[in-house]
């Protein structure tokens with residue numbers, strides 16, 4: 001089976017497993033795991049922030065990150081198909097007590113005029129005040145769409161004018177970086193706090209990080225423990241992350257090439273393929289998925305009229321060519 005359902009399906013490579021086996025470890029709740037410390041320091045530096053915190057999932061990293069800038073009874077503005085709004089099962093409301101209002105952008109795009117129109121200043125007991133704007137780059141349900149740096153900077157400028165913070169969901173920020181050549185630190189500079197994942201295209205079996213100021217990370221460390229996420233000898237997991245940073249960032253370009261190859265075969269407009277995710281619009285999504293499976297290619301339906309394909313570390317050039325052949329024939 002050629003599995004294009006998600007880039008979370010990657011399995012650790014033999015070299016990654018070796019790095020994990022060799023990792024020096026300690027009790028991370030005591031702050032004594034040197035490999036975790038090394039990963040946190042490295043990721044913070046990559047994005048030009050003071051500190052970072054390892055978390056088991058991107059969802060937890062997002063909850064911890066957003067709660068450093070938005071409190072109970074306050075709101076964050078985000079796109080309507082943002083992962084924090086659609087796919088974290090209400091965690092931000094349940095744990096933080098915040099509310100969300102959303103704009104809807106083409107392929108998850110940021111819409112600054114819509115944000116400006118929604119913005120609610122603090123008016124005491126009358127309205128929920130806007131405390132933060134959340135942006136997602138690349139945008140998962142937007143089909144791996146990249147947010148242009150100029151737009152991100154314009155949102156930063158607006159947030160500064162209004163005195164509110166920015167959260168960046170950078171689960172796939174690495175893909176945006178490789179596709180555009182924009183430095184990770186330039187993406188980091190537009191955010192007060194961010195979440196990044198090692199377990200998507202980078203191929204680690206687990207792991208994400210909150211990235212931000214020392215104060216935000218100190219607070220997140222307490223909340224991670226409170227939520228049951230204080231972990232012990234997790235240097236073996238951090239080692240997978242460090243290995244991924246060393247070996248799996250630049251190669252994301254291959255995933256992007258494979259995505260375009262498959263998209264072209266399926267007759268998808270290449271202007272909608274920025275990175276490693278392809279969305280095929282099909283009236284018969286369920287049937288397409290079933291036929292593809294029968295021909296050895298796993299793809300995922302996203303609603304009744306769209307199918308999502310994601311390229312990743314475990315998809316070779318030969319796999320991509322075979323998938324293009326199978327899916328192209330189904331698209332003809």
Ligand SMILES: Cc1ncc(COP(=O)(O)O)c(C=O)c1O
Pocket residue numbers: 056057058059060062083084136138139140169171172197199208
């Ligand atoms: C954009 C985005 N943010 C956050 C997450 C959450 O990551 P996790 O599945 O590790 O909780 C995902 C997962 O796919 C994602 O696509």
